[in-house]
Amino acid sequence: MTRHLTDVGSIDSSSTQAAGPDVASLLQGYDPGKPATEPILHLSGISLAFGGVTALTGVDLRVEKGEIRAVIGPNGAGKSSLINVISGVYSPDKGTIGFAGQTYAAMRANRVAHLGLARTYQNLALFKGLSVIENIQTGFAPRVRSNFVEQTFAIGRARAEERSSRQAAEDAIALLELTAVRDRPVSTLAYGLQKRVELARALVSRPVLLLLDEPMAGMPAGEKQELAAYIRTARDSLGTTVILIEHDIGVVMGLSDRIAVLDYGHKIADGTPQEIQANQAVIDAYLGIAHPEDDAVAGEARA
Amino acid sequence: MANVAAPSTSNSFSWQVPAWLAPLAVVVAAFGVVPFVASPYVIEAILLPFLALSLAAVGLNILTGYAGQLSLGSAAFMAVGAFAAYNFNLRVDGLPLIVTIILAGATAAAIGIVFGLPSLRLKGFYLAVSTLAAQFFVQWALTKFGWFSNNSPSGVIDAPPLAIAGVTFDGAVGRYLFALSVVTVLTAFAYRLVRSQAGRNFIAVRDNELAARVLGVPVLRTKLLAFAISSFIIGIAGVLWAFAYLRTVEPHGFNLDRSFQILFIIIIGGLATIRGAFFGAALIVVFPLILSRLGSAVFGTVFDSGVLDMSQRIVIGALIIIFLIAEPDGLAALWDRLIKRAHGRTEP
Numbered sequence A: 001m002t003r004h005l006t007d008v009g010s011i012d013s014s015s016t017q018a019a020g021p022d023v024a025s026l027l028q029g030y031d032p033g034k035p036a037t038e039p040i041l042h043l044s045g046i047s048l049a050f051g052g053v054t055a056l057t058g059v060d061l062r063v064e065k066g067e068i069r070a071v072i073g074p075n076g077a078g079k080s081s082l083i084n085v086i087s088g089v090y091s092p093d094k095g096t097i098g099f100a101g102q103t104y105a106a107m108r109a110n111r112v113a114h115l116g117l118a119r120t121y122q123n124l125a126l127f128k129g130l131s132v133i134e135n136i137q138t139g140f141a142p143r144v145r146s147n148f149v150e151q152t153f154a155i156g157r158a159r160a161e162e163r164s165s166r167q168a169a170e171d172a173i174a175l176l177e178l179t180a181v182r183d184r185p186v187s188t189l190a191y192g193l194q195k196r197v198e199l200a201r202a203l204v205s206r207p208v209l210l211l212l213d214e215p216m217a218g219m220p221a222g223e224k225q226e227l228a229a230y231i232r233t234a235r236d237s238l239g240t241t242v243i244l245i246e247h248d249i250g251v252v253m254g255l256s257d258r259i260a261v262l263d264y265g266h267k268i269a270d271g272t273p274q275e276i277q278a279n280q281a282v283i284d285a286y287l288g289i290a291h292p293e294d295d296a297v298a299g300e301a302r303a
Numbered sequence B: 001m002a003n004v005a006a007p008s009t010s011n012s013f014s015w016q017v018p019a020w021l022a023p024l025a026v027v028v029a030a031f032g033v034v035p036f037v038a039s040p041y042v043i044e045a046i047l048l049p050f051l052a053l054s055l056a057a058v059g060l061n062i063l064t065g066y067a068g069q070l071s072l073g074s075a076a077f078m079a080v081g082a083f084a085a086y087n088f089n090l091r092v093d094g095l096p097l098i099v100t101i102i103l104a105g106a107t108a109a110a111i112g113i114v115f116g117l118p119s120l121r122l123k124g125f126y127l128a129v130s131t132l133a134a135q136f137f138v139q140w141a142l143t144k145f146g147w148f149s150n151n152s153p154s155g156v157i158d159a160p161p162l163a164i165a166g167v168t169f170d171g172a173v174g175r176y177l178f179a180l181s182v183v184t185v186l187t188a189f190a191y192r193l194v195r196s197q198a199g200r201n202f203i204a205v206r207d208n209e210l211a212a213r214v215l216g217v218p219v220l221r222t223k224l225l226a227f228a229i230s231s232f233i234i235g236i237a238g239v240l241w242a243f244a245y246l247r248t249v250e251p252h253g254f255n256l257d258r259s260f261q262i263l264f265i266i267i268i269g270g271l272a273t274i275r276g277a278f279f280g281a282a283l284i285v286v287f288p289l290i291l292s293r294l295g296s297a298v299f300g301t302v303f304d305s306g307v308l309d310m311s312q313r314i315v316i317g318a319l320i321i322i323f324l325i326a327e328p329d330g331l332a333a334l335w336d337r338l339i340k341r342a343h344g345r346t347e348p
């Protein structure tokens, strides 16, 4: 596994210094006995249900700093729910979330950006009334300190903030090759382009942890490969840790350092791409072979 | 990544009119030409209500058009502004008119924040109903407590004359210039505001509140700011309505009908555009006058004030439905399209 930790933003270095991957934990997944390094994200025992529908059951997940961590699984397995729990959109019923040295019973959506977390959505969540660059600039919100008077008259702190948010947005636009559409209203863009704008908006705050919920869905294969390259670039140049939900197994195998597999809200496997490829439970889940333990949650959950 | 198709370059070498030129021309004409050509009737019956309603619509557009918070309480905030200005002027000796107006706006902003608090929990229809509470509460309080109208028996009070630094703006032209100055300054402010980070936050909260929150946009603060600034501007529009247009201060003029009128202005004019407020207000003010001329010309004496009122409501109602269906972006979008088409014709 390669790591490039050049800029990790505001995270307290003492609590999260990753001194290289621990081989055992990479192979075995989470080992509660002796964590060799402090993971940047550490979910333990996360459960979430909507009324009678169980979305997640006792999910543990350890994400090391600087890795690209894929989460795969069939539709309805709970992947998006997991991202929503991490980003504070949902509060888990049980379990804890450790992030950057702190432990939370639930994340708060209005705080996660300030903690260095950014995300994209399975179904786009852009601001239709704003142009591409304005959408991306919105991602700068956690750094804004100026008040509306300063902003309206472009005085005081607002001057420098506007300049840096523009610059950061321009950088993201250049990185994701959105220059030709930078001033277009986002609603006029094709779906694939909107997905890229959303990724740019998430990257602009230089997040410590980036959550991507099916960022390549609906893209042609060539574009997927290019987006995968950008995700790798973001990790390599910014040191961003990435959690990636993706259905295209080819992309996932090539891009991710480790893969967690969800099925019916349970984590059924966790390991390197090679291990996952050889895992019988994963093969069964994808081929739809029923396990005895699945019967309890099957039926309505999968409907 | 497949590079994005470059936009059409057919326009890149054409002569482009700077965006600020049109508004500047309008302002220059409004200050330099209109006072000399408009009759006192046109100023009193058309331009003064037009200015006050345009400003109120600019204010409501910040809240509803940009920040997406539906309000049916605009007239209440106009009333708060008008009565606050009256009382500041009455009870604080020697308070300059400008300060009075700013304090009136600030009072409306404070009341706006209070009635904006439900927006932190309520959305859409439910929020609209809660802003109705502002409408009824303010009207009730102003009628119930004589103190607000200095215990005038009729509840109708004469507005004080407009004077700044010894210069009085008493005649029709003077009041027009005064109102125009206030509207120009506040519109310029609104224009800058909606293009700033604060304005982007308004739109972000309107378009996707959850995504805005996760991005770190301070959603609650943004909503309350929209209520405060919107009410500030609408409150000052109320001062213009009472002091410059009617020259009386009375609660009855600031009723629910007025709130709806302002909402209709921004719907017809175009939500989330500053220009739209002026287009919509022009239509709402001028339209009844045209209708009454037209009606009496065609139907003679049968077309009395009752019929006029009725037909006015029907036509305005129909217009709103037509706009909502056919042109949800309002007159402003219609205007843009006309300009673009005219521009396109002159291009090779």
Ligand SMILES: Nc1ncnc2c1ncn2[C@@H]1O[C@H](COP(=O)(O)OP(=O)(O)O)[C@@H](O)[C@H]1O
Residues within 6 Å of the ligand: A050, A053, A054, A055, A073, A074, A075, A076, A077, A078, A079, A080, A081, A082, A301, A302
């Ligand atoms: N907001 C919600 N309300 C009710 N049920 C939900 C909600 N979100 C997810 N679920 C349910 O939780 C389960 C997991 O969904 P999701 O996390 O979206 O799966 P995935 O992203 O893996 O396809 C599904 O059965 C889904 O119907």
Ligand SMILES: [Mg+2]
Residues within 6 Å of the ligand: A079, A080, A081, A122
């Ligand atoms: Mg999903």
